[in-house]
Amino acid sequence: MAGLRNNALYVRRRTRNTVARGLALAATGFGLGWLVVILGVLIYQGIGGLSLSVFVENTPPPGSAGGLLNAIVGSIIMTILAVFIGTPIGILAGTYLAEYGRHDKLSSIVRFINDVLLSAPSIVIGLFVYEILVAPMGHFSGYAGAVALAVIVIPVVVRTTEDMLRLVPDTLREAAASIGLPRAHMIVRVAYRAARAGIVTGVLLAIARISGETAPLLFTALNNQFFSANLNAPMPSLPVVIFQFALSPYEEWQKLAWTGALLITVTVLGLSILARSLTARRS
Amino acid sequence: MPGVALNETTLQASQARSRAAVLQRLRSTDATFRLLTRTAVLAVLALLSGVILSLVIGSVPAFRAFGLGFVGSEVWNPVTEQFGALAPIYGTLLTSFIALLIAVPVGIMIAFFLTELCPLWLRRPIAIAIELLAGIPSIIYGIWGLFVFAPFVQKYIQPALIDTFDGWPVLGTLFEGPPYGIGMLTAGFILAIMVLPFITAISRDVFEAVPAVLKEATYGLGCTTWEVFKHVVLPYARVGVIGGVMLGLGRALGETMAVTFVIGNAHTVSASILQPGTTISASIANEFTEAVGDLYTSSLIALGLILFVITFIVLAIARYMLLRLQQKAR
Numbered sequence: 001m002a003g004l005r006n007n008a009l010y011v012r013r014r015t016r017n018t019v020a021r022g023l024a025l026a027a028t029g030f031g032l033g034w035l036v037v038i039l040g041v042l043i044y045q046g047i048g049g050l051s052l053s054v055f056v057e058n059t060p061p062p063g064s065a066g067g068l069l070n071a072i073v074g075s076i077i078m079t080i081l082a083v084f085i086g087t088p089i090g091i092l093a094g095t096y097l098a099e100y101g102r103h104d105k106l107s108s109i110v111r112f113i114n115d116v117l118l119s120a121p122s123i124v125i126g127l128f129v130y131e132i133l134v135a136p137m138g139h140f141s142g143y144a145g146a147v148a149l150a151v152i153v154i155p156v157v158v159r160t161t162e163d164m165l166r167l168v169p170d171t172l173r174e175a176a177a178s179i180g181l182p183r184a185h186m187i188v189r190v191a192y193r194a195a196r197a198g199i200v201t202g203v204l205l206a207i208a209r210i211s212g213e214t215a216p217l218l219f220t221a222l223n224n225q226f227f228s229a230n231l232n233a234p235m236p237s238l239p240v241v242i243f244q245f246a247l248s249p250y251e252e253w254q255k256l257a258w259t260g261a262l263l264i265t266v267t268v269l270g271l272s273i274l275a276r277s278l279t280a281r282r283s
Numbered sequence: 284m285p286g287v288a289l290n291e292t293t294l295q296a297s298q299a300r301s302r303a304a305v306l307q308r309l310r311s312t313d314a315t316f317r318l319l320t321r322t323a324v325l326a327v328l329a330l331l332s333g334v335i336l337s338l339v340i341g342s343v344p345a346f347r348a349f350g351l352g353f354v355g356s357e358v359w360n361p362v363t364e365q366f367g368a369l370a371p372i373y374g375t376l377l378t379s380f381i382a383l384l385i386a387v388p389v390g391i392m393i394a395f396f397l398t399e400l401c402p403l404w405l406r407r408p409i410a411i412a413i414e415l416l417a418g419i420p421s422i423i424y425g426i427w428g429l430f431v432f433a434p435f436v437q438k439y440i441q442p443a444l445i446d447t448f449d450g451w452p453v454l455g456t457l458f459e460g461p462p463y464g465i466g467m468l469t470a471g472f473i474l475a476i477m478v479l480p481f482i483t484a485i486s487r488d489v490f491e492a493v494p495a496v497l498k499e500a501t502y503g504l505g506c507t508t509w510e511v512f513k514h515v516v517l518p519y520a521r522v523g524v525i526g527g528v529m530l531g532l533g534r535a536l537g538e539t540m541a542v543t544f545v546i547g548n549a550h551t552v553s554a555s556i557l558q559p560g561t562t563i564s565a566s567i568a569n570e571f572t573e574a575v576g577d578l579y580t581s582s583l584i585a586l587g588l589i590l591f592v593i594t595f596i597v598l599a600i601a602r603y604m605l606l607r608l609q610q611k612a613r
Contacts, residue, residue, distance in 0.1 A: 017507035024400055027392035028409065031483065034476045035416050041431050042423065092323035100317060101324070110324050112602070113331045119530070119598050120591065121537025123564045124334065127571075127587040131337035151330060158327060182309045184316035212420020215539040215564065219571045239422050243540065246426045254430075261426050265419060272418045276411070 039265070046262025049255045054263075058227050059241055062250045068260050070227040071241040074142070077229065078221060078237060079210055081146035086153030087203055093154070094161025099187050111162075117155040125151050126216035134220060142228075142235035145221025152213060153206040160202025164195040197278050204275035208268045214239035238264055334591070342585035344577055353585060359550035361575070366582035368589060370550040374467065374560040375590065378542060379535040381471025381556065382478055387528055389475075390482030395512055397483075398490040410487065417480035425544035428473045429465075433545050436472075437464030441557055459555040465547045467556040473541050478531035485527025489520040489608070523608045529601030533594050539564035563590040 053067045060066025093110070101107040129148040134140055168191050176186040192199070222234040223244060242260045245253035345353060349366065356367025393413065397406055441462030448454040493516050501511045517524075547559020548569050561569075563586045574580045 013507055013510070017509040020395075020509035020512075021400060024392045024396035027389045028396045028401075030389055031393050031413055031416065031479055032409065034479075035412055038419065038423065038427050041427055045430075089323045089326055092320045093327050096320035096324045100320060106324065110327055114327055115602065116595060116598060117327070117331055117334075119533045119537075119594060120334065121539065121564055121594055123537070123539045123567050124338070124587050124591050127341070127567065127584055128334045128337050130571075131341050131584070132333065154327065154330065182313040184313040185309070187316070208418065212422060214420075214422045215568055218568055222572065239420070239540075242422055242426060243543075246429060246544070257426060261423050265423055268420055269415060269418055272415070 042258070042262050042265055045258040049259035050262065054256075054259055059225055059236065059245075059256070060252065061225070062248065062253060065252060066256070068238065068241065068256060068263070070224065071236045071238045071260065072263070073227070073229065074221070074224070074236040075211065075238040077231070078142055078146045078149055078217075078235060079207060081142075081231070082149030082153055082210055083203065083207060085146065086150035086206065087157055090154045090157025090202075090206075091161050091199065094158045095165065095187060097158070097162040098165035099183070099191065114155045114158050117151070118159060121215075122152060122213055123215040123218075126218060126220055129216065129220045140220065140222035140234040142221050142231035142233065145217050145235055145237065146231070148216035148220045149210040149213060152210055152216065156206040156209060157199075157202050160205065161195075161199050164198030164202070165191055167198065168194045201275040201278050204271050204278070208271035208275070211271070212239060212264050212268050214243055218243070338584060338588040338591060342581055342588045344581035345585040348578055349582075353582070354589070357550070357552050361570075361579055364576065364578050366578070368563075368582075368586055370552050371561050371563040371566045371586055372589065373552045374546065375536055375562040375564070375593070377467055377556065377560070378471040378474055378546070378562055379532055381468060382474035382535045383528065383532060385472065385475035386479045386482055386531060390479050390527075390531075391486050391517075391524065393479075393483045394486035394490055395516075397487050399508055399512055399516075410484075413480050413483050416476065417484075421477065421538055421540040424473050424477055424541035428469065428541060429544040432473065433464040433469050436469050437462045441468075444557070456554050457556055460553075460557050462557065463547065463559060465545045466559045467546070467553075470542045470546045470560075470562070471556070473545060474535045474538055477538060477541060478535050481531040481534060482524075482527050485530065486520070486524050489523030489527070490516055492523075493519045522604050526601045526604035526608065529597050529604065533597045533601065536597065537564060537590060537594050539568050543568045563587070 053065070054069075055067060055072065056069055057065075057067030058070045059068060093114075097107050097111060125148055129144050129151065133144040133147060137144070172190050172194060173186055176190045177183075181189070217237050217240050221237055221240070223240045224234045224236040228235055238260050242257045242264070245257035245260070248254065345366065349356065353366065354368050354372070356365075357369045358365045358367045359370060360366070397410060401409065441458075441464070444458040445460075445462065448458045497515055497519065498511055501515045506514070542562050543565040546561055546565045548561050548565060549559040550561055550566075551558070553560060567583050567587055571580070571583050574583055
């Protein structure tokens with residue numbers, strides 16, 4: 001044993017192992033450290049500005065106090081509209097991929113295309129919607145912003161719907177078919193019901209993703225300093241207001257930007273934790 | 284009694300009729316539903332074609348004016364309407380490269396920790412915490428980078444780098460110039476934090492898929508944890524890790540908001556990574572709404588097309604790698 005302990009090779013291997021384990025621990029600390037630092041700064045900077053006026057007053061002109069009401073309302077309106085446009089298309093397309101065309105050529109092409117859309121830079125989506133909606137209409141609008149967000153929702157929902165439907169055991173489908181249920185009824189009454197938690201998770205994740213999206217809104221919905229529920233006009237949104245206010249030289253604006261950033265982060269992280277707990281409970 | 288018989292036949296007839304009607308209704312809803320799902324699939328198909336088509340059409344004026352030289356020219360002058368994509372392309376590739384240089388080793392080591400070293404009860408909390416990093420919207424990274432990280436870099440990291448490498452042959456040029464705080468290095472570093480969760484998550488998944496017998500056999504030979512990881516786990520999972528790195532790269536290339544805040548938006552190609560630069564997405568985000576004239580707008584759309592092509596290629600490679608992994612597993 002003593003001989004082994006003094007063996008140079010053995011010592012070197014032991015040291016190397018210890019160093020590697022230390023590095024792995026350090027790397028994990030590094031990763032977790034950023035989460036703590038970012039969230040910590042966010043809470044520290046954002047919580048001071050958090051008051052009732054943030055939710056009841058509109059974005060102020062430079063140099064005066066105000067809130068984020070118009071931006072919050074604009075974000076909610078566009079998010080809801082985007083989910084209403086994107087979810088049905090996403091669920092139906094995911095249904096086709098999982099139920100009707102599981103192995104056909106069209107499905108494998110669409111699966112690849114869906115992956116491309118899923119990882120397409122969101123600013124490119126903004127350019128696309130600018131070209132097809134903003135340029136022909138001649139002005140920026142809330143509709144264009146909602147459509148841009150919907151384009152981001154669709155691939156997320158397609159992907160999760162297909163994955164979740166595929167987890168439904170085929171015996172359920174066969175049982176439904178054996179009592180004479182047509183396929184559409186089998187899908188709606190049996191498969192959807194079995195995969196419901198997973199599909200809802202997909203929609204929640206999509207909402208989480210679009211509530212923080214800034215790039216596709218910059219030149220579709222643009223921004224609006226005033227309260228506006230008119231979808232046919234430029235519409236403010238929380239991320240774009242943060243972008244504008246953070247880069248401004250005015251202290252009040254920067255403070256509001258931090259508060260808005262805190263609001264968005266709490267919303268997004270809350271949604272993703274909710275989505276996670278939905279699927280966790282099932283399994 | 285004839286009345287009863289009559290009743291029975293009408294009853295039967297009406298039953299048969301309603302039966303047929305119900306069957307007919309079922310059949311038509313069935314067909315309608317199938318058609319609906321098929322239409323939705325075709326809509327997804329049309330969406331991507333629409334994206335590509337609109338980008339190509341939008342960038343035609345720029346390519347007509349500058350030809351393929353657009354890609355190789357560094358000039359970006361809205362006043363004389365001379366545009367070239369070299370600086371944004373360079374910035375996009377450089378920041379993503381810096382991001383991967385940091386995130387790949389760190390991500391792999393975190394995955395090593397999570398699969399081989401971490402006590403079981405801690406695995407899930409740590410994995411979730413790392414994934415929360417992926418959930419933070421990019422604008423948050425941007426505002427944090429601008430107000431907190433960039434000043435820190437300017438005050439401590441950049442002066443140290445400049446002093447340390449002053450006069451060195453290659454590194455001296457790499458870390459040259461006044462410490463601005465914002466710039467390529469800062470942007471690359473923030474991107475690294477953003478792609479870290481992607482690389483970690485996929486690496487962890489593929490490390491976990493390594494058959495336990497292989498690891499046990501190596502431990503049986505007397506190997507240390509690190510040796511098992513380095514000589515068995517990592518080679519076995521190599522293809523999957525590369526796939527994960529490619530997915531992270533795709534995200535880094537297209538990232539907009541986090542970069543826009545801290546890149547400095549300067550259309551120059553500079554050898555020093557401490558200098559401000561620009562990326563494709565940052566240029567579009569900063570300039571698109573202010574772009575006057577068709578040629579300016581078109582040049583920015585052409586930049587978008589180039590970005591889309593680059594990310595498409597990266598994604599295709601990632602998919603191919605992960606597909607090969609699946610085939611191997613089968």
